[in-house]
Amino acid sequence: MIPIGLAREGPVLSPCCALSCAGLHLVCAPRAMAGDARSRVRLHLAAMRHCETFLPLPPAAVIAIDEALAWCGRRTNALAEEIDRLGRQRQLTVSARLVAPSLPDAAETGAGWLRARRDASAHRARLRTVLTQMMSLLGEVRCIPGRLQDEVQVNLLVPAAETHPVLHELHERLRIGDALWSACTVTGPWPPYAFISWETA
Structure with missing residues (x-):
């Protein structure tokens, strides 16, 4: 799996999934679906339609799950504010x-x-x-x-x-x-x- 964005709440449709991280949802997709920036943009658009508060990670970034969870854990409050400001x-x-x-x-x-x-x-x-x-x-x-x-x-x-x-x-x-x-x-x-x-x- 590869992280594609963050969300506050709401269902995440298959084949994507959400991992909980300090009150945030880390939205992930199968690595095979996010092999390049163009594919990640398509995934971002799909996730945005289903998660009203979806905030995308940079399309060109490739982040490991463990890295992303640790990164979110260190920035929970700032990320929550960013999601509230821009997610809708x-x-x-x-x-x-x-x-x-x-x-x-x-x-x-x-x-x-x-x-x-x-x-x-x-x-x-x-x-x-x-x-x-x-x-x-x-x-x-x-x-x-x-x-x-x-x-x-x-x-x-x-x-x-x-x-x-x-x-x-x-x-x-x-x-x-x-x-x-x-x-x-x-x-x-x-x-x-x-x-x-x-x-x-």
Whole structure:
């Protein structure tokens, strides 16, 4: 078995199971089902549907059961607070692709390349500001840089019960479009990956 998250209460459906640890439930899945980060994300989404207070362990982490139980035992109060704060909330992710032209080829040198790099960086910052202002009307927002050079992501944290109305509102707002982006997509609801602070827990 491999730990995939924590829960306060509620049934855990097969093939996952829950081990009790100092008043918390350590949700575990068969190791064969959680062999990579993508599989763990799928398990997180399934567990989130069945455990209202489910809080995922990092998707890329592979933690032994004994390690996880000892880790939870040392942090029971902080983890309980984190579950109460985030367990009934969901993450929506807005990804916008920039309209700005790509950077010149790395082989090009000189002032022109530096100006293009500066302009692209400024464009990303403007886009992130626009998206953040738009999302701030809907709830708590945290920005993280996109994985791609020409993409910006904004994560929105919403109560689970409000997920579908907020999704509808996001689609309405983004449908109008903006001169700063060429494409904008919304994905989720996800477990609150971007908002969990395991370092402090």
